[in-house]
Amino acid sequence: MAMSERPPDVGVDREATRNLALMLVLTFATGVVDAGGFLGFDTVFLGNMTGNVLILGMGAAGADGLPVFSLALALIAFIVGAGIASLFLRSGRRGWSPRLTAVLVVSASLVAGTSVLVWLQPTEHVAVMFAIGMTAGAMGMQAAVARNIGVADVTTVVVTSTITAWAIDMFARPSRATILNRRLAAIVTILVGALVGALLVKVALWSVFAVAAGVSAVVVVCGHVLASAGSGGITRTS
Template sequence: MPQVLREARDTLVPDMGGPHGPLPPVLLVLTVLTGLVDAFSYLLLGHVFVANMTGNVMFLGFSFAGAASFSTLASAVALLSFGAGALAGGIAVHRARAHRGRQLQHALLVETVFVAAAMIVTLISGGPYTGGVRFALIVLLGVGLGVQNAVVRALAVPDLTTTVVTRTLTGAVADSRLAMGPGSKAGRRVLSAAALLAGASVGALALLNGHPSLPLILAVSLLAVMATAATPLARSDAPWTRPAGGA
C-alpha cells in the first residue's frame, strides 16, 4: 500500500494503543465542523470568520485601509470572542490536564452549548442576520470555536489543528521526499485540508440551496455525536489519555 494511503488509513482508523488513540478521527470531524461554521459566518455575517482568526486580522487591515464590505467592529468582536472562548477552553482543559479524554469531553460540552445557542438564535430571528443578531451570532460562535481551538492545542495531535491549513500544506510539500525531506506525512495532512474543504463546501451548499440555519444544525449534530462519543473516552485509562508531553 502506498505510504500516503497508509497514513490516511491510520488517521481514519487509528491504533487505539498508540500515543493518540481515537483522537485523530475526532479532530477530523471537528475540522469539518470548522468549515461548516466559517462558511456560515463568512457568507451570512458579513465577511468575518469565527474560527480562522488569521482571516480576521487580514480583514481588519483591509477595513483600516477603507476597503468596502469589511467591518472593523465585526472582525474585532470575532477576535475578542474567540479569545474569550480560548480562555474558557483553557480553564476547562487545565482542570482535566491529567486526562486527555476528559479534556476533550469538557471542551465539547462547552462548545456545544454556544454553537447550539447560535443555532437557536438563527431559528428564532430568521434572516438576514443584521444588527444585534449578527453580533450575537459572532460572539456565540467565536466563543464556541475558541473553546475548540484551546482543547485541540492541549491535545497536541500533530498536523490536526482543525483550523490552520497553511502550515499543514507547507509541511506536506516541504517535508516530502521530493524536497529531500524526512517524509511529509502527506496522508494525514491532505485529510486535514480535505476535511476543512468538505465542511466549507457542505456549509456553502446548505446556505445556497437550503435554510440559512442548516450549517449550524449540522454543526450541532456533529458536536452532539462527538460529545456522546467522548463520554466513554473520558473514563478510559488507555495510554493515549495521558498528557501529550508524556505520550
C-alpha cells in the same frame, strides 16, 4: 502484580488514532461553520482568525464595505473562548478528560444556540452580533481542546501551517507516506466542511450551525465513551 488485557503500546496507538479521527471531525465542523460565517455573516470567519486579521487590516486602511466591527467581535470572542477554555483545562490532565468533555459540551451548545438564534431572528442585527460572538467563542474553545489533545498538524481551526509542513515533506521526501497522511486529511476535511457549509447556506443559514453543532455533539459523545472505555482497558491482577 501483573498487567493484563493489552500491552500499553497498543492502548497508546488506539488513543492516538481515536484522537486523530475526532480532531479531523471537528476540523470538518470548522469548515462548515466558517462557510456559514463568511457567506451568511458578511465575510466574517468564525474559526479561521487569520482571515479576520487580514480583513481587519484592510478595513483599518479604509477599504470600503468591510464589516470591521463584526470581524473585531469574532476575533475578541475567539480569544476569550480559547483563553477561558485553556485555563479550565490547565488544572486537569492532558488528553481526553471530563474537563475536556465539559468544554466541548459548552462549545457545541453555543453553536446550537447560534442555530436557534439565526432561525428565530435571521436578519436582526443584534441577533447576528450575538451569533458571531457565540460561535467564534465556541471555535476558540475548540482550538484550546485541540491544543490540549495535541494531535500534531491538526489544530481543527487553521491549516496554513499544516499545508506548509505537508508541502515541505512532500517535496523533500516524496513518497506515499509524505503525501497521504494526517496533514492531507486535515486539509481535505476542512475543504469538504466548507463545501457542505456553502451548500447548507443555500438551504437555510440556521442549518449550517445545526449541522456543525450535531457533528460536535457526536465528537463529544464518542470521545467521552471511548476515553472512558480505554481508561479501564489495563487492569492489574495479583
